[in-house]
Amino acid sequence: MTEPTRPGGTVPQSTAPRGPVLQIGALHPLVEETLAADHSALRLPADARDREDFLDRHAGEVRVAVCSGRTGVDRELMGRLPRLEAVVHFGVGYDGTDAAEAAARGIRMSNTPDVLTDAVADTALALYLDVLRRFSAADRFVRRGEWETTGDYPLTEHASGRRVGILGLGRIGRAVAHRLTALGCEIHYHNRRPVPGAGHRYHGSPAELAAAVDVLVVAVPGGPDSTALVDAAVLDALGPQGFLVNVARGTVVDETALVAALEEGRLAGAGLDVHRAEPHVPPALRRLENVVLLPHVGSATVQTRRAMAELTLRNLRSWLADGTLVTPVG
Known part of the structure; x- marks a missing residue:
């Protein structure tokens, strides 16, 4: 498949090596454990000063971000990640991510519909x-x-x-x-x-x-x-x-x-x-x-969160394998 064109050129073809993965914010334990064990994922620091140092060192490496829909990837962070190809959301919502900016940059997004x-x-x-x-x-x-x-x-x-x-x-x-x-x-x-x-x-x-x-x-x-x-x-x-x-x-x-x-x-x-x-x-x-x-517990059952975690990981693996998403947004 041909990857979308972005400002400054095209992203690598789907057969090219992909990674590393960036975790943004806290996620379901299964997702966090798999990101660390299977993908040696980087993790964006919460502290602003540590975050700046982290981005200075690693921003150019990141190709996939995994985050909750509420945390997302905003316009500023997107601008700091020049090789970002995809944002994989844990959750059906993705309002924490600047969807318009992602579309303009050719960055694909996924969410976890149906299971919740x-x-x-x-x-x-x-x-x-x-x-x-x-x-x-x-x-x-x-x-x-x-x-x-x-x-x-x-x-x-x-x-x-x-x-x-x-x-x-x-x-x-x-x-x-x-x-x-x-x-x-x-x-x-x-x-x-x-x-x-x-x-x-x-x-x-x-x-x-x-x-x-x-x-x-x-x-x-x-x-x-x-x-x-x-x-x-x-x-x-x-x-x-x-x-x-x-x-x-x-x-x-x-x-x-x-x-x-x-x-x-x-x-x-x-x-x-x-x-x-x-x-x-x-x-x-x-x-x-x-x-x-209620404290935002709409999808907070053991079974639902497990299904959301598994779908999040399926999207991530699919993107890393061939540049496609199981449940793409848009």
Whole structure:
């Protein structure tokens, strides 16, 4: 195969020796152990001063970077790695990598789709049930001894048979819709364009979708194109009886607008697995009893993370062998 042309010439043909590999940030133990044992991978230091010294010595050697989707390879680091050919992501998201810059430089990217779909969809369902029925809050009520001192817990919202909007009807969005259909929910959705054969009602904008439903589930990819896609206008369209569930990326929701809507009673509640500046979560969100907060655990099952690790390594081995990726992005 012929490798893509990049500024300054072409990268080596697929039959040329490839390596070394650069690990960026912490990864699944299986990935880290295999990178070290099988590929003698370099590891980018976390400390800024050590990183500069490291790049001065090794930047010209690196051909493949392996990282999580959140860590990624930004424009600045990409510019420091003149021979970089591929970025192999552990995760379905890759918003930590400057995808436009990678495309301009002819750098290929991979991710780990499909293997985490069910785990993330299960998380969305759990958040959906929790934020409507207030199970986590009721648990805290019991643990504080309030059941004994104040009587029954307040009534909550029915979860079955609701109108639910899916923002992003991709693999995960469709899996969420499938689960909610089993609860008798009426599914609506918004994508950049209608999905043929989806069997659900399409709406032309996020705000239009939000206005038509009781609960909005966010499942779009992260990145510049979806930043603050759920803004104040969308939250206002969802309204004071509406609920938000986010299993996408924290950057997809305008966090400031979300806090204001919740504090002012313009939104009934939110279930959030992801946050804008992880691991920081605003104190205002942590104080609210009508908000369910998870520490980005959507795909965090033993089985899913193992499958993600294996697919990450398959992509790496494939690239090193012949310059192809098992699950390329784009």
